[in-house]
Amino acid sequence: MGDVLLKMEGIDKSFPGVHALDKAQFELRAGEVHTLVGENGAGKSTLMKILAGIYAKDAGTIRYQGKEIDIPNPRAAQLLGISMIHQELNLMPHLTLAQNVFVGREPRGVLPFMLDEKKINAQTQALFDAMHLRLDPRTKAAQLTVAKQQMVEIAKAVSFNSQILIMDEPTAALTESEIEELFRIIRQFRAKGVGIVYISHRLEELKQISDRITVMRDGRYVDTVDAATVAIDRIISMMVGRTIYESAPEVPEHPNEEIVLEVRGLNRGTAIRDVSFRLKKGEILGFAGLMGAGRTEVARAIFGADPLDSGEIYIKGQKVEIKSPRDAVQHGIGYLSEDRKRYGLALGLDVEANIALASFDQFTNAFGIVKAGDTRQTAERYVNTLAIKTPGIQQRVRNLSGGNQQKVVIGKWLTADTDVLIFDEPTRGIDVGAKSEIYRLLNDLAAQGKSIIMISSELPEILRMSHRIVVMCEGRITGELSAAEATQEGIMRLATQRTVMVATDEAPTNNGSSVEQK
Amino acid sequence: MAVAETTITTTRRSIFQSSAAQKLLAFAALIVIFLVFTFLSPYFATPENIVGILLATAVNGVLALGVTFIIITAGIDLSVGTVMTLSAVMTGLAITIYGLPVPVGIVVGILTGTIAGLINGLVISRMRIPPFIATLGMMMIARGLALVLSTLETGTVKPIYFNDTPEFRLLTMSSVLDPIIKPMAPNFSVPNAVFIMFGAALVAAFILGKTVLGRYTVAMGSNEEATRLSGVNVANWKTAVYALGGIFSGLAGVMIASRLNSAQPALGVGYELDAIAAVVIGGTSLSGGEGTILGTIIGAFIISTLTNGLRIMNVPQEWQFVVTGLIVILAVYLDILRRRRS
Numbered sequence: 001m002g003d004v005l006l007k008m009e010g011i012d013k014s015f016p017g018v019h020a021l022d023k024a025q026f027e028l029r030a031g032e033v034h035t036l037v038g039e040n041g042a043g044k045s046t047l048m049k050i051l052a053g054i055y056a057k058d059a060g061t062i063r064y065q066g067k068e069i070d071i072p073n074p075r076a077a078q079l080l081g082i083s084m085i086h087q088e089l090n091l092m093p094h095l096t097l098a099q100n101v102f103v104g105r106e107p108r109g110v111l112p113f114m115l116d117e118k119k120i121n122a123q124t125q126a127l128f129d130a131m132h133l134r135l136d137p138r139t140k141a142a143q144l145t146v147a148k149q150q151m152v153e154i155a156k157a158v159s160f161n162s163q164i165l166i167m168d169e170p171t172a173a174l175t176e177s178e179i180e181e182l183f184r185i186i187r188q189f190r191a192k193g194v195g196i197v198y199i200s201h202r203l204e205e206l207k208q209i210s211d212r213i214t215v216m217r218d219g220r221y222v223d224t225v226d227a228a229t230v231a232i233d234r235i236i237s238m239m240v241g242r243t244i245y246e247s248a249p250e251v252p253e254h255p256n257e258e259i260v261l262e263v264r265g266l267n268r269g270t271a272i273r274d275v276s277f278r279l280k281k282g283e284i285l286g287f288a289g290l291m292g293a294g295r296t297e298v299a300r301a302i303f304g305a306d307p308l309d310s311g312e313i314y315i316k317g318q319k320v321e322i323k324s325p326r327d328a329v330q331h332g333i334g335y336l337s338e339d340r341k342r343y344g345l346a347l348g349l350d351v352e353a354n355i356a357l358a359s360f361d362q363f364t365n366a367f368g369i370v371k372a373g374d375t376r377q378t379a380e381r382y383v384n385t386l387a388i389k390t391p392g393i394q395q396r397v398r399n400l401s402g403g404n405q406q407k408v409v410i411g412k413w414l415t416a417d418t419d420v421l422i423f424d425e426p427t428r429g430i431d432v433g434a435k436s437e438i439y440r441l442l443n444d445l446a447a448q449g450k451s452i453i454m455i456s457s458e459l460p461e462i463l464r465m466s467h468r469i470v471v472m473c474e475g476r477i478t479g480e481l482s483a484a485e486a487t488q489e490g491i492m493r494l495a496t497q498r499t500v501m502v503a504t505d506e507a508p509t510n511n512g513s514s515v516e517q518k
Numbered sequence: 519m520a521v522a523e524t525t526i527t528t529t530r531r532s533i534f535q536s537s538a539a540q541k542l543l544a545f546a547a548l549i550v551i552f553l554v555f556t557f558l559s560p561y562f563a564t565p566e567n568i569v570g571i572l573l574a575t576a577v578n579g580v581l582a583l584g585v586t587f588i589i590i591t592a593g594i595d596l597s598v599g600t601v602m603t604l605s606a607v608m609t610g611l612a613i614t615i616y617g618l619p620v621p622v623g624i625v626v627g628i629l630t631g632t633i634a635g636l637i638n639g640l641v642i643s644r645m646r647i648p649p650f651i652a653t654l655g656m657m658m659i660a661r662g663l664a665l666v667l668s669t670l671e672t673g674t675v676k677p678i679y680f681n682d683t684p685e686f687r688l689l690t691m692s693s694v695l696d697p698i699i700k701p702m703a704p705n706f707s708v709p710n711a712v713f714i715m716f717g718a719a720l721v722a723a724f725i726l727g728k729t730v731l732g733r734y735t736v737a738m739g740s741n742e743e744a745t746r747l748s749g750v751n752v753a754n755w756k757t758a759v760y761a762l763g764g765i766f767s768g769l770a771g772v773m774i775a776s777r778l779n780s781a782q783p784a785l786g787v788g789y790e791l792d793a794i795a796a797v798v799i800g801g802t803s804l805s806g807g808e809g810t811i812l813g814t815i816i817g818a819f820i821i822s823t824l825t826n827g828l829r830i831m832n833v834p835q836e837w838q839f840v841v842t843g844l845i846v847i848l849a850v851y852l853d854i855l856r857r858r859r860s
Contacts, residue, residue, distance in 0.1 A: 054747070075749035090747055092740035094807035095733075103737050104748040106730060113729050156748075 635764015
């Protein structure tokens with residue numbers, strides 16, 4: 001490990017309704033991989049986005065190579081040699097790899113406004129060669145797999161001669177072998193003296209790749225420890241810190257054996273392959289898997305949002321045809337999207353209207369006129385029972401915090417009288433305090449006899465909440481675990497269990513520019 | 519070896535999946551339309567009529583070039599038609615009323631369009647007003663200004679004629695090829711307007727394919743946030759794209775004034791829709807990131823060939839709108855089908 005390259009101290013940042021960073025600090029040395037861990041909402045990404053010039057800090061200092069610096073925009077960060085690879089990939093699908101790598105600083109041709117495409121391609125090729133990446137710079141970015149796109153982003157980042165490389169959850173969507181490839185490249189840069197910030201949720205990776213680990217919690221700095229000597233358990237206890245969600249799964253003593261929902265042989269293209277499962281009354285069934293494993297696709301298919309190629313759905317033993325979300329609602333199925341702002345809520349409408357949105361039939365008279373008194377009563381009832389923090393039911397949903405927005409969505413589906421609730425990443429983007437409330441609510445709903453499917457990418461969440469866990473990988477169910485037998489390792493093993501058939505589908509992938517299978 | 523092989527397969531895929539397919543389709547459609555009309559009417563495939571189609575495409579084609587860039591950024595420009603008219607009126611004022619030399623009048627016209635485009639760009643990128651609204655406003659402003667300016671001389675809305683400067687009309691209506699063609703075919707002449715359009719298209723294709731502006735046009739349309747995070751000043755480049763659209767509108771204004779030998783202040787509404795239709799038929803995606811100049815030119819030809827053919831078949835003008843509308847919907851539907859498949 002080399003000299004101290006970067007020191008961030010006393011960093012403060014607030015967003016409307018959230019104090020994201022509270023006197024956070026971070027130190028990075030040249031030639032080290034420094035991992036930043038913490039639960040969702042701990043402030044890791046926010047802190048690094050400040051370093052990358054995407055957010056402006058409210059307070060604090062950043063010292064880089066011995067000087068105090070100011071990073072007003074992403075460009076300034078790049079010029080300083082600070083590059084960030086974002087969680088959501090940031091390539092332009094319509095451009096070639098080379099064009100993506102050099103966007104914003106293209107080598108110019110004979111005239112200063114002309115592009116030198118040859119040079120762009122040649123320099124990118126050289127870059128790929130140096131990283132031992134077998135990719136053709138002239139391929140369109142849209143044709144690559146997520147893993148390959150990530151490699152291209154790394155190539156882009158290092159082409160700035162970056163001194164600091166920030167990676168925000170780079171392995172979230174990668175397979176084991178792809179992760180190995182990524183680690184190889186990371187070690188390559190570490191050896192050259194680049195300081196690497198590595199944000200990850202996957203604790204099992206930490207010891208493999210990190211030199212030091214900094215733990216954050218609720219926007220604050222907790223501690224920095226040496227990766228070689230620290231025990232994973234200690235990191236977890238630092239991350240969780242307080243006993244906030246102690247709600248261990250309350251598996252009913254006499255499990256209700258009534259099957260509420262049964263799915264047989266669902267298929268849709270390569271996204272869903274032969275998926276079958278059963279959901280019991282009053283059960284929380286966890287759906288675990290990596291990003292893109294097909295869990296959301298299954299949920300959307302059951303909810304009638306996407307068409308199926310084949311498969312049967314039974315509600316309480318009766319075979320049903322679900323061709324649209326309207327059919328699903330009529331059969332008592334509600335879906336709470338992972339992207340509630342886009343698919344779950346009408347942000348510009350008030351709490352009352354959102355709660356009534358899925359069940360206006362109940363609230364209209366024979367002429368289609370809304371019975372305002374009824375919607376108001378219902379909305380007020382759910383604001384009370386779900387403890388939605390809002391100045392009133394006339395408040396626009398846009399102005400509520402993430403946790404309260406999620407409660408409004410829950411209220412909407414309870415109003416619609418649904419027996420089966422599918423929660424897709426129910427706590428994404430919700431801060432720690434509100435999370436435990438959502439968990440309590442899920443437990444209460446299950447206790448009242450609602451059946452819940454909970455899709456979550458956070459293993460601790462799945463483990464804490466589920467009575468039973470189904471694990472998916474590449475559109476298939478690769479295993480089912482009871483609450484008692486489930487462990488993080490066990491789930492991860494199933495979640496990365498790729499089948500041989502898939503490998504043959506991809507045809508010749510022994511070279512760089514394989515084409516993504518959709 | 520393996521790498522070379524994949525390269526080939528990926529290129530082959532991209533031909534079938536990308537806008538190239540739409541372009542081929544559009545080109546095939548143009549030929550089919552042409553053949554159908556040739557079969558239906560003996561007056562269609564005559565040299566005079568073909569020149570007529572070429573001439574009818576010229577102004578819309580130039581307008582559509584600018585719109586192509588804007589739509590590739592996932593934007594829209596509703597103001598190109600009336601900005602064209604405003605530019606024509608400004609040229610008329612400069613040449614006929616203020617008696618300035620013809621070249622100065624031309625510069626005034628093109629500059630007018632550029633300024634209008636620049637304002638569009640600034641309103642969109644700095645005031646963050648959606649392109650649809652910003653350019654809808656500019657469409658009305660330009661229309662109003664064109665009418666106001668045309669009353670300066672007489673007090674009433676009247677066309678401004680270029681009768682004192684016959685060379686202005688010859689600019690687009692004479693032909694540089696006459697000295698070569700005339701001895702062989704005395705009645706055949708391809709007016710300059712057609713060459714101006716093709717010239718402008720070459721410039722546009724160069725800008726889109728070979729310059730930084732073109733690259734950022736595609737990049738912004740493909741993923742604007744990623745482009746911003748790559749350190750590109752998205753606000754400035756977007757402004758530049760709208761200003762470029764304005765340059766083409768200004769040029770179209772000069773061309774239409776020259777062709778009609780007058781600046782008609784009431785003209786122009788509806789031209790923006792023809793231009794957008796040409797772009798869309800040519801395979802440019804309204805969701806951004808994809809589009810070609812060649813496609814747009816083919817799209818413009820499809821529209822004018824259809825209009826021309828239907829007129830020759832004595833189909834009333836009202837029905838010509840209906841047919842063009844159906845073609846636009848069909849073109850976009852084919853594009854959607856293609857996307858769904860890939």
